Amino acid sequence: MNGVHDMGGMDGFGRVEPEPNEPTFHAEWEARVMALMRAMGAAGAWNIDMSRASRENLRPDVYLSSSYYRKWELGMEDMLIERGLVTREELAAGRALVPGKPLPRKLTPETIDRVLTRGSFSRPAPRPARFAIGDRVRAKNIHPPTHTRLPRYVRGHAGIVELIHGCHVFPDSAALGQGDNPQWLYTVRFDAADLWGEGADPTVKISIDAFEPYLEPA
Amino acid sequence: MQARVRALETILTEKGYVDPAALDLIIDAYETKIGPRNGARVVAKAWTDPEFKKRLLANATEAVGSLGYVSRVGDHLVAVENTPRRHNMVVCTLCSCYPWEVLGLPPVWYKSAPYRSRAVKDPRGVLADFGVTLPPETEIRVWDSTAETRYIVLPMRPAGTEGWSEERLAALVTRDSMIGTGFPKQPGDLIS
Numbered sequence: 001m002n003g004v005h006d007m008g009g010m011d012g013f014g015r016v017e018p019e020p021n022e023p024t025f026h027a028e029w030e031a032r033v034m035a036l037m038r039a040m041g042a043a044g045a046w047n048i049d050m051s052r053a054s055r056e057n058l059r060p061d062v063y064l065s066s067s068y069y070r071k072w073e074l075g076m077e078d079m080l081i082e083r084g085l086v087t088r089e090e091l092a093a094g095r096a097l098v099p100g101k102p103l104p105r106k107l108t109p110e111t112i113d114r115v116l117t118r119g120s121f122s123r124p125a126p127r128p129a130r131f132a133i134g135d136r137v138r139a140k141n142i143h144p145p146t147h148t149r150l151p152r153y154v155r156g157h158a159g160i161v162e163l164i165h166g167c168h169v170f171p172d173s174a175a176l177g178q179g180d181n182p183q184w185l186y187t188v189r190f191d192a193a194d195l196w197g198e199g200a201d202p203t204v205k206i207s208i209d210a211f212e213p214y215l216e217p218a
Numbered sequence: 219m220q221a222r223v224r225a226l227e228t229i230l231t232e233k234g235y236v237d238p239a240a241l242d243l244i245i246d247a248y249e250t251k252i253g254p255r256n257g258a259r260v261v262a263k264a265w266t267d268p269e270f271k272k273r274l275l276a277n278a279t280e281a282v283g284s285l286g287y288v289s290r291v292g293d294h295l296v297a298v299e300n301t302p303r304r305h306n307m308v309v310c311t312l313c314s315c316y317p318w319e320v321l322g323l324p325p326v327w328y329k330s331a332p333y334r335s336r337a338v339k340d341p342r343g344v345l346a347d348f349g350v351t352l353p354p355e356t357e358i359r360v361w362d363s364t365a366e367t368r369y370i371v372l373p374m375r376p377a378g379t380e381g382w383s384e385e386r387l388a389a390l391v392t393r394d395s396m397i398g399t400g401f402p403k404q405p406g407d408l409i410s
Contacts, residue, residue, distance in 0.1 A: 073219065
């Protein structure tokens with residue numbers, strides 16, 4: 001979706017402000033939100049693409065004015081309600097009012113390795129790769145209204161295939177609960193001048209990791 | 219937010235979805251075990267062991283996994299090497315993708331709108347915000363982490379560190395140098 005989360009190339013956000021000696025968390029609740037999100041994901045309540053989509057679906061003004069973990073918390077509440085895992089009444093009451101629904105798993109102290117190590121997103125290839133390293137490709141000019149990992153700033157622009165990562169879970173499908181739908185994944189490199197036009201820094205190159213359905217021959 | 223999150227955790231616990239003891243362990247792991255010191259050891263190893271460096275650049279997941287002393291690494295880690303001619307920088311313009319296993323949780327600035335918006339359009343300007351200046355002819359390569367691949371920068375080894383042990387070298391490796399928004403410390407920066 002063409003949301004405010006797709007920030008590459010936007011102007012006006014100001015300077016980057018590094019924080020010296022930044023703590024891991026700035027409040028206790030941030031840590032709990034992080035852990036709750038990981039635990040519910042490990043329990044099988046949602047996948048990583050669904051959780052990204054839940055934040056992208058926040059209202060733009062809420063997205064831009066909320067801290068990182070507040071976005072996580074708001075997105076998590078939305079996902080819990082959508083799936084019937086928690087009711088609005090329960091959120092208002094601050095306690096469970098009806099029994100929980102069954103989930104595929106439950107994360108326990110014995111199984112936390114599940115969340116401390118990332119799983120593999122590689123899948124067997126259903127067909128040969130369409131592109132080879134060195135091929136010139138164009139990012140399609142597409143605007144799916146649902147979750148996608150093709151950023152706006154490359155759409156319609158041509159670049160070079162630099163790496164091939166094999167076949168991976170396709171986020172656009174997984175976010176909708178439509179299964180892995182594995183697709184070839186490429187690193188595609190663009191010249192800054194192709195993306196940003198005349199006056200762009202000639203020493204700058206930018207790459208994205210692009211799934212095959214995002215690309216066409218150029 | 220504290221009260222809201224406490225209520226949410228209560229509900230999810232009462233409904234049997236989460237075990238608070240498991241949550242405590244996840245938080246403890248990110249606060250005490252999983253952080254940029256892991257990545258620093260990988261970099262120091264690559265600086266001292268050419269064979270390891272070759273393997274790291276060919277397949278970082280496998281190379282880092284083989285070390286054992288770093289927490290196990292998930293799939294799809296890619297190491298990119300800085301050279302006198304080329305500087306690498308990592309961003310996630312769409313959200314906050316970051317190599318958690320080797321660098322820990324990302325800092326706030328990495329997840330912020332200023333970094334995500336400008337890193338791909340004005341990387342030299344972003345580097346200036348960090349007080350970093352590169353020669354004008356240095357190529358800058360920005361890696362936007364738009365899939366489940368994760369990137370770690372292998373910075374250049376500082377001069378004057380010949381014969382140093384891996385452990386001493388690791389102390390020079392900063393988190394930002396592995397994201398590409400900083401350089402390693404110089405030998406003189408270390409407080410002995």
